[in-house]
Amino acid sequence: MASSNSKVWFVTGASSGFGRAVTEVMLQKGDNVVATLRKPAMLDDLANLYSKNRLLFLLKSLPAFLKAREAFGRIDVVFNNAGLCIIGEAEGMPDDDAKLLFDTLFWGAANVTKEAVTTFRDFNQPRGGRLLQMSSRGVLRIVPGVAHYAAAYSQTALESLSEGYATELDPAWNIKITVLQPARFRTAAPWTNTLVPIHPAYSDPNLPSRQYRSIYPGAERFSDGDIYKFALQMYRLVQLDDPPFYLPLHRTALEAAKIKGQKLLQAVEDYGSWSDDVYLDEENSQGRA
Numbered sequence: 001m002a003s004s005n006s007k008v009w010f011v012t013g014a015s016s017g018f019g020r021a022v023t024e025v026m027l028q029k030g031d032n033v034v035a036t037l038r039k040p041a042m043l044d045d046l047a048n049l050y051s052k053n054r055l056l057f058l059l060k061s062l063p064a065f066l067k068a069r070e071a072f073g074r075i076d077v078v079f080n081n082a083g084l085c086i087i088g089e090a091e092g093m094p095d096d097d098a099k100l101l102f103d104t105l106f107w108g109a110a111n112v113t114k115e116a117v118t119t120f121r122d123f124n125q126p127r128g129g130r131l132l133q134m135s136s137r138g139v140l141r142i143v144p145g146v147a148h149y150a151a152a153y154s155q156t157a158l159e160s161l162s163e164g165y166a167t168e169l170d171p172a173w174n175i176k177i178t179v180l181q182p183a184r185f186r187t188a189a190p191w192t193n194t195l196v197p198i199h200p201a202y203s204d205p206n207l208p209s210r211q212y213r214s215i216y217p218g219a220e221r222f223s224d225g226d227i228y229k230f231a232l233q234m235y236r237l238v239q240l241d242d243p244p245f246y247l248p249l250h251r252t253a254l255e256a257a258k259i260k261g262q263k264l265l266q267a268v269e270d271y272g273s274w275s276d277d278v279y280l281d282e283e284n285s286q287g288r289a
Helices: 017-028 040-047 061-072 095-122 147-153 156-168 208-213 227-237 251-275 282-288
Strands: 008-012 032-036 055-058 077-080 129-134 175-182 246-249
Touching (some): 095 156, 175 251
Parallel strands (some): 008 032, 008 077
């Protein structure tokens, strides 16, 4: 049963995978959920279990914020999760597919981010909210064949935008952002990922992108993460007063984070001295400016 202390979750991409698991677990925990998805029938089983004052289905993310506020009065947590994956060599990725990735994974998520911040600051009383940005292990270690996916879904673009928001938000607004970097959780992705035709220059089956392509079909065998246990960690996360900005989840993501951090530290150690003499000489700085 929901209580007066229940949180209101706004979940994008709620029909399956992480979004479905988060929706289901939060309802079980007594929170309320606004679930945005293209096919509400995908959650008919939950609709039969929970009334509309606990679970609200909406078709589009941006008008949904207004409808969610009208229904519940506030939104406490936004799980910014909707996504897709198209696999192919970076050189051979069709422009239309690359645009679709960026429109969905970056621009779609960016629009949700803007609406979330506006809601947390201008409508919630008291102010505040938690924004959980779904990224991927892919930004920590780029896998051959998913360069455009990684570039859009963070994957560097969304993560950089999230960092920008974090530096600009007034602490008084009490808005906390966490970028989630999961790896190898068992979702429907291995069955729904799209593979574009192989670029002719990459015909050698020993090349890295061809090796990655070779795991399809059957890529699900590499995924041992439980999305419902992931959702339980999301519930745990929003209870923290000072949540982390980055949260890699799964041993593979942890390993990738460590390797990337070590590479950066090694570059500083090996080449830090190159920065010793790259500055304007004081006596010449005015003239060069």
